Amino acid sequence: MSNRPPILVVGSINIxxxxxxxxxxxxxxxxxxxxxxxxxxxxxxxxAVAVARLGGRAAMVGRVGDDAFGTSMREQLAREGVDVSHxxxxxxxxxxxxxxxxxxxxxxxxxxxxxxxxxLSPDDLRAAEPVIRSAACVVAQLEVPLAVVEAVAEMCxxxxxxxxxxxxxxxxxxxxEALFGVDVLTPNRTEALQLVGRGTADRVxxxxxxxELLGRGPRxxxxxxxxxxxxxxxxxxxxxxxxxxxxxxxxxxxxxxxxGALAVAMAEGRSLDExxxxxxxxxxxxxEGFGAQPALPARAAVDRLxxxxxxxx
Numbered sequence: 389m390s391n392r393p394p395i396l397v398v399g400s401i402n403i404x405x406x407x408x409x410x411x412x413x414x415x416x417x418x419x420x421x422x423x424x425x426x427x428x429x430x431x432x433x434x435x436a437v438a439v440a441r442l443g444g445r446a447a448m449v450g451r452v453g454d455d456a457f458g459t460s461m462r463e464q465l466a467r468e469g470v471d472v473s474h475x476x477x478x479x480x481x482x483x484x485x486x487x488x489x490x491x492x493x494x495x496x497x498x499x500x501x502x503x504x505x506x507x508l509s510p511d512d513l514r515a516a517e518p519v520i521r522s523a524a525c526v527v528a529q530l531e532v533p534l535a536v537v538e539a540v541a542e543m544c545x546x547x548x549x550x551x552x553x554x555x556x557x558x559x560x561x562x563x564x565e566a567l568f569g570v571d572v573l574t575p576n577r578t579e580a581l582q583l584v585g586r587g588t589a590d591r592v593x594x595x596x597x598x599x600e601l602l603g604r605g606p607r608x609x610x611x612x613x614x615x616x617x618x619x620x621x622x623x624x625x626x627x628x629x630x631x632x633x634x635x636x637x638x639x640x641x642x643x644x645x646x647x648g649a650l651a652v653a654m655a656e657g658r659s660l661d662e663x664x665x666x667x668x669x670x671x672x673x674x675x676e677g678f679g680a681q682p683a684l685p686a687r688a689a690v691d692r693l694x695x696x697x698x699x700x701x
Contacts, residue, residue, distance in 0.1 A: 393524035395446055395447070396519055396526045397432050397435050397449070397526075398432065398450070398528045398536065398537070399433070399435065399450060399529045400431050400433065400500075400505040401451070401462075402428075403428065404426070404427045406679055407424050407425070407488075408490050431643075432532070437470060438641075438652075438670065443652060443687045444648075444651065447470065447471035450476075451475070451507050452504050453477070454478065457482070458483040462477075477504075490640065494636035500557075521549065526552070527647060529647075537553070541570060545569075553570040568604040568605035568606055569605040571606070573608070574611075576612040577613060598619045607622065608621065617630045617631035620661055629661060632673075633672070634673065637675065641679075641681065641683055645683075650667040673689055673693060
């Protein structure tokens with residue numbers, strides 16, 4: 389098992405402060421919420437844990453602060469089976485954090501404070517270069533400095549290592565041109581609209597949106613459409629992959645479960661369409677739990693859900 393190439397995640401590590409509310413407050417309004425919970429999170433850490441729970445050999449490049457949260461987040465990742473050899477400590481800096489409200493419909497509203505995530509640098513990547521070169525694939529998001537993501541994309545291209553980019557959150561100035569040239573770009577609908585310079589309220593057919601994104605340079609686009617499933621766009625065609633209907637409790641880490649599952653399936657040699665079916669199942673199951681990492685599904689549950697569709701078909 390240890391001889392398998394790793395799936396390397398370059399990204400953020402946060403402590404999530406989560407409260408349930410009946411509805412989101414209006415500006416200036418105070419409302420009652422449920423008990424505040426402290427839950428391990430951060431898009432990078434979530435995706436690394438998703439990879440490990442789904443049977444991948446997960447490794448991570450990231451940073452935590454020199455506070456109690458930093459120690460506990462690093463230990464939590466290690467307990468999940470993530471290689472934390474390249475998760476470094478930033479002195480005098482708090483661990484990244486996110487304040488998350490989850491409403492009665494399972495939707496979330498999130499405010500992120502970068503903390504130590506903002507201290508991640510290309511030097512951290514150079515220290516991890518042997519892992520990058522040996523990786524089955526590299527996964528990145530945008531909760532760390534853009535210079536880091538650009539550097540890892542360049543290293544992946546030079547080494548011939550596939551890269552998946554989850555472009556969240558989209559930078560205010562848009563995505564640098566070089567970052568469109570990844571192997572797989574995995575935005576949700578809102579992020580896709582931002583990436584092509586449209587307003588988030590614009591009504592654009594998903595097929596057109598995926599095609600526009602593909603024209604920006606990625607080898608493939610996987611457009612996440614929540615309850616509508618996903619669209620896969622590459623040089624061959626644009627095609628839909630149906631969702632798995634579930635009861636939504638909390639969608640906070642559904643996108644991270646999806647991306648981690650996509651990486652695992654691709655590393656196992658599955659076609660992109662098969663990988664997206666597996667990823668849809670992981671994202672759906674994640675919505676049935678509460679919190680980020682606690683809700684990430686195990687491999688057996690995802691395999692069962694995928695198999696149930698085959699039986700019905």
